[in-house]
Amino acid sequence: MRTAILAALLLLAAGCSVEPWVKPYERAHLADPIMSFSRDPVADSYLNHVHEAREGARGAGVASGGGCGCN
């Protein structure tokens, strides 16, 4: 287990020195709000709630809801 931890930490630490293949000045498109996975948290959270209240599946949505949502 200790070896695994060391290996994981070394991998992560080494990763910090990775040369980014998309430079910070090339990220204008990615910073556009239309590229956000959840542009409007309140609206996405509500739709997630609509799904979870009527489906057996739950989790791994773009936003998290809460409460019972029975019926």
Add this chain to the structure above:
Amino acid sequence: MAATSRWLLLLFLWFASQSALAAILPADRADALYHAYDGGGVQVNGPSILVRKSIGTSVSAYYNYYVDNVTSASVDVLSYASPYTEQRIEQSVGIDYLHGKSTMSLSFTNSNESDYLSDTYGFAISQDLFGDLTTVSLGYSYSDNTVGRNVGNTTQIVGNAKLQAYRVTVSQILTKNSILGFTFDTMSDEGFLNNPYRSVRYRDPASPTGFSYQSEVYPNTRTSNAGALRLRYYLPWRGALSAGYRLFSDTWGIRANTWEVGYVQTWRDRWTFEIGYRLYSQTKADFYSDLFPYQDAQNFLARDKELATFSSRNLGFGVTYEFLKNGWGFIDTGSANLFYDMFNFDYEDFRNIPAGGPVGQEPLYNFDAGVIRAFLSIWY
């Protein structure tokens, strides 16, 4: 388990020890949303208000007030109960703390309705890695729920349920036009997990209808796993394509697949239009049946349509208009938004009892629903 805890602790400490300039806090904004759901004999509507504000340069806090006003005459209610109305109020507070490339978040949510109380505590930590191409988040939340049953004007407490949820999220920049998101949630419930109002039906030759009802009985535990991959791709005419897939399974025997595609298109600087389609399908829970052969046919019994075999389709449209793009007073900009979603649910082993027919041969149930989300947002 102890070794796993130590590993997680080390990871948290490593995240917390990183410092450099990169990650940013969520923007200061306020949203006022009206939501309305109508389908299957159920109407739910109400407001949701969110206010988020930074405090200094490294802390951001938010408050959300949300209301569901429910009027229900669903197929379950029509089969063996009376239509009802109720209100649920949910309030959330949270705080995000930015330190270098790490963001730590704490949250608390209280949900309150006459027969269901829920308190949820959440913690998450997020870290930018690999030249800020990758963002990894780990989250944990704990919910304590009190389940009641309204009888006349009084509420009887029928049980307690606890939910623990673990989340790992990875956001990965692939190219200067594409980004990939991965989310994995493990959730574990323990306690009173069924709906105290719901019943199952079983064949009963002594009954004039040929069947009778008894209370449903769920297992006291449930563990579920859900993993989702989502991709967004930027198009040169300032549009974006999105696609996603989620796989779900749980210890009750439910397996579900969810597919999503979407397209967003901006127009003339102020307008954004979007369209999305979501396809969902699931298998039934092991202990689900539309009609049990006799009373107490097995240890666990359910006839919730949410646990049946079914598929659903969701087609959504949205339009956003941005105003005050040059600011006004303390407001930097604002937007007015209208979204409409159409749903269709098709059940393969849940029958429409009120429609009538020979026992166990009633028509299969299906219904359509519509969801409106109308909201104003301002950034400041």
